[in-house]
Amino acid sequence: MAERETTVGPEEGIHGRPAARIVQAAKGFSSQVVLVKGDREVNAKSVLKITGLARKGERLTIRAEGEDAEQAVQTLADLISADEH
Amino acid sequence: MKLTGVGASEGVAVGPAFVPTTSRPEPERTSISEDEVDRELQRFHDAVETVVGKLSEAVQGLRASGGEDEAGIFEFHLEMAEDPELASAVEERVKDLQSPEAAVLAAGEDFARDFAAMEEYMAARADDVRDVTSRISAELISRAASGFDALQRPSVILAQSLAPSDTARIPKGMALAFVTAEGSKTSHVSIMARSMGIPAVVGVGPALKQTLDARTVAVDGTTGSAITDPDQKTLARFKKASEAFAEERAALDEYRHVEASTSGGRRIEVAANLGSASEAEDALEWGAEGVGLFRTEFLFMQRDDLPSEDEQYEAYSAVARAFGDKPVIVRTLDVGGDKDLPGIDQIHEDNPFLGWRGIRMSLDTPELFRPQLRAVLRAAAHGNLRIMFPMVIEAGELEAAKKALEECRTELEGEGARIGEVEAGVMIETPAAAVCAAELAREAAFFSVGTNDLVQYTLAADRGNERLRRLQSADHPAVLALIRRTCEAAGEAGIPVGVCGEAAGEPDMIPRLIELGVTELSMGAPSIPRAKMVVSQL
Numbered sequence: 001m002a003e004r005e006t007t008v009g010p011e012e013g014i015h016g017r018p019a020a021r022i023v024q025a026a027k028g029f030s031s032q033v034v035l036v037k038g039d040r041e042v043n044a045k046s047v048l049k050i051t052g053l054a055r056k057g058e059r060l061t062i063r064a065e066g067e068d069a070e071q072a073v074q075t076l077a078d079l080i081s082a083d084e085h
Numbered sequence: 086m087k088l089t090g091v092g093a094s095e096g097v098a099v100g101p102a103f104v105p106t107t108s109r110p111e112p113e114r115t116s117i118s119e120d121e122v123d124r125e126l127q128r129f130h131d132a133v134e135t136v137v138g139k140l141s142e143a144v145q146g147l148r149a150s151g152g153e154d155e156a157g158i159f160e161f162h163l164e165m166a167e168d169p170e171l172a173s174a175v176e177e178r179v180k181d182l183q184s185p186e187a188a189v190l191a192a193g194e195d196f197a198r199d200f201a202a203m204e205e206y207m208a209a210r211a212d213d214v215r216d217v218t219s220r221i222s223a224e225l226i227s228r229a230a231s232g233f234d235a236l237q238r239p240s241v242i243l244a245q246s247l248a249p250s251d252t253a254r255i256p257k258g259m260a261l262a263f264v265t266a267e268g269s270k271t272s273h274v275s276i277m278a279r280s281m282g283i284p285a286v287v288g289v290g291p292a293l294k295q296t297l298d299a300r301t302v303a304v305d306g307t308t309g310s311a312i313t314d315p316d317q318k319t320l321a322r323f324k325k326a327s328e329a330f331a332e333e334r335a336a337l338d339e340y341r342h343v344e345a346s347t348s349g350g351r352r353i354e355v356a357a358n359l360g361s362a363s364e365a366e367d368a369l370e371w372g373a374e375g376v377g378l379f380r381t382e383f384l385f386m387q388r389d390d391l392p393s394e395d396e397q398y399e400a401y402s403a404v405a406r407a408f409g410d411k412p413v414i415v416r417t418l419d420v421g422g423d424k425d426l427p428g429i430d431q432i433h434e435d436n437p438f439l440g441w442r443g444i445r446m447s448l449d450t451p452e453l454f455r456p457q458l459r460a461v462l463r464a465a466a467h468g469n470l471r472i473m474f475p476m477v478i479e480a481g482e483l484e485a486a487k488k489a490l491e492e493c494r495t496e497l498e499g500e501g502a503r504i505g506e507v508e509a510g511v512m513i514e515t516p517a518a519a520v521c522a523a524e525l526a527r528e529a530a531f532f533s534v535g536t537n538d539l540v541q542y543t544l545a546a547d548r549g550n551e552r553l554r555r556l557q558s559a560d561h562p563a564v565l566a567l568i569r570r571t572c573e574a575a576g577e578a579g580i581p582v583g584v585c586g587e588a589a590g591e592p593d594m595i596p597r598l599i600e601l602g603v604t605e606l607s608m609g610a611p612s613i614p615r616a617k618m619v620v621s622q623l
Contacts, residue, residue, distance in 0.1 A: 012206055013206070013207075015161075015206070015207060015210055016157065016158070016161050016210075017157035017158075017160060017161055019161065019164070020157070020160045020161045020163070020164040023164050023168075024164070028389065043169065043170060045169055046168050046169055046170040046171075047164040047165050047168050048165060048168045048170050048171055048196045048214065049168075049170050051200065051207065051210055052199075052200060052203045052207040052210065
C-alpha cells in the first residue's frame with residue numbers, strides 16, 4: 001500500500017477538466033486508488049465521486065493498493081497539486 | 086418584459102425567439118422482467134459505448150478546430166459517461182428489474198442531487214450529470230436528445246438551461262444569443278457563447294417562464310439584460326447597438342488578412358502561438374502570418390511513453406505544410422519538474438519554475454532532445470521551420486544546442502534523409518538572457534521575448550499566484566528595460582526580435598513593444614485582427 005498527502009492546486013478545485021485528467025491518470029494503473037478527505041473515501045477512477053471532493057488549497061490523501069501503487073500515488077499527487085491542466 | 090441576469094458573453098442581438106422542446110427523454114418503459122436482465126445490461130453497456138464514442142469524436146473535432154475549452158467540457162462528460170460508479174449504480178437498479186433507460190436517469194439524478202447540494206460552482210455540475218445520463222437514456226430509447234430540430238432561422242434561444250449536448254446540436258449560425266434561467270459566468274452555456282462570439286444573458290431566474298411565448302427578444306450580453314417583445318423605441322435602440330457591435334466585429338475582420346504596418350512604414354508581422362498541430366488551420370483563418378511560438382509539449386502529455394521521432398516529424402510537418410512559406414518557430418520541449426515524463430529520471434522539485442526544465446533538461450537528456458531535433462530538421466523539408474530553445478541563460482547553452490542540431494543534421498545527411506534549412510534562435514525569458522543578449526545575438530538567428538516568464542522571473546512574482554495578479558504585467562520599468570536591451574543587442578547584430586508572451590496581444594502594450602524595436606508579435610490567434618488594427622493605426 002502506498003499513501004501520500006497533497007494540496008489541491010487547480011483554481012476551482014476538483015471538477016471539470018482537472019477531474020477528468022485525474023480519473024484518466026488513475027485508470028492507467030492496475031492498483032485500486034482512492035482519494036481520502038476527512039472521513040470521506042472515494043474511488044479515484046470515478047469522476048462522479050471525485051468531483052467536488054476538495055477545493056483549492058485543501059489537503060487530501062491519495063491511497064493505492066496493488067502492484068503499481070507507488071507510481072499511482074506519485075502521479076496522482078503531482079496531477080492534483082498542479083495548478084494548471 | 087425585461088429580464089435581468091448575468092451578462093455572460095458580451096454583445097447585442099435582436100431576433101425571433103426560439104424555445105427548444107425539453108431535451109429530457111421520458112422513458113416509457115420503467116420495469117423489465119427477470120429474464121430480460123442480462124440483455125438489458127448488455128444494451129446499457131452498448132449505449133454507454135456509443136455515447137462515449139460520440140463524445141470522443143466531439144472532443145477531437147473541437148480540439149482540431151481550436152475549441153480547447155469546449156473540448157475540456159466534453160472530456161469531462163466522456164469520463165462521466167463511462168464512470169464505473171455510475172455503471173454499478175445502474176447495474177444494481179437493472180438487477181432490481183428497473184429498465185436501463187429509467188435506471189440511468191435515476192442514478193444520474195442521485196449524483197446530480199449530491200452536486201446540487203454543493204456550492205455554486207459544483208452545483209452547476211449537476212446539469213452535466215443530467216445531460217450525460219439523458220444522452221445514454223436517449224440512446225437506449227433510440228431517440229435523439231435534441232429539441233432543436235425546428236430551429237430553421239437565426240434566433241435568440243430561450244431555455245431553462247442549455248447543456249453542451251444541446252448547444253452542440255444547434256446548426257451553425259442559427260443562434261443569435263442565449264438567454265437562460267439558470268447558469269452563471271462559468272456555466273457551459275456561457276463558455277460556449279463566448280467561443281461562438283454571440284451574446285448571452287444567464288441566470289435570469291423564474292421570470293423566464295413567463296416569456297416563453299415571446300415572439301422577439303432583444304439581448305444585451307454586456308449589461309446582462311434581455312427584453313421580450315420590445316416596443317418600437319427599444320427595438321430601434323437595440324438594433325442600432327447590435328449594428329454597432331456587428332460593425333466592430335466586421336471592422337476587426339477587415340484586418341484579419343492585412344499585412345500590418347505603422348504609419349511610419351514599419352512592417353510588423355503578426356503571428357499565432359500554437360499549442361498543438363491541430364490549431365494551425367484556425368490560426369491561418371484568423372490571419373496569422375506565421376507561428377511565433379509552436380509549443381511542443383502537447384506531444385509529450387497524457388501518455389505512458391515518449392513520442393517517437395516519426396510521430397514528432399508528422400506533427401511538425403503538418404504545421405509546416407499548413408503555413409507553406411510562412412515561418413513557423415518550433416520551441417523545443419519546455420517542461421519542468423511539475424510534469425512527469427515517462428522514462429526520464431525526474432526528482433521532486435520545490436521550485437519547478439527555477440528547476441531542471443527547458444534547455445537544461447534537453448541538453449542533459451540526449452534521448453529526449455535528439456529525436457526532437459531530428460524531427461524538426463526532417464519536417465523543415467516541407468515548409469519554413471525555425472527552432473527556438475527555451476530557458477537559455479548564457480551563450481554556452483545555445484552553442485551546445487546548436488552543436489547538437491548540427492550533429493543531427495550530419496547524421497541525417499549520412500542516412501540520406503530529406504531535410505531542410507533550420508535557423509536557430511533563443512527565447513529571451515530570463516533576466517540573464519536579456520542581460521547577456523549581446524553575447525547571445527552573436528550565435529542566435531533571432532530572439533523571441535517570452536514576456537510571461539520574463540515578467541515572473543524579473544519581478545520575482547509567481548505567475549500562478551492569484552494575489553500577485555497585479556504584478557503579472559510587462560508594463561514595469563525593469564521588464565521594459567530588459568526588452569530594450571534585448572532589442573538593442575539584436576539591432577546591432579542585425580537579427581529580428583519577436584514577442585510571444587501575452588503582452589504581444591495587448592493593445593496597450595503593442596505600441597510600446599514596437600517603439601522598443603520589436604518587429605514580430607505572436608499571440609493567441611483570436612487576438613490577431615485587433616493587434617493588426619492597433620499596429621495599422623499607429
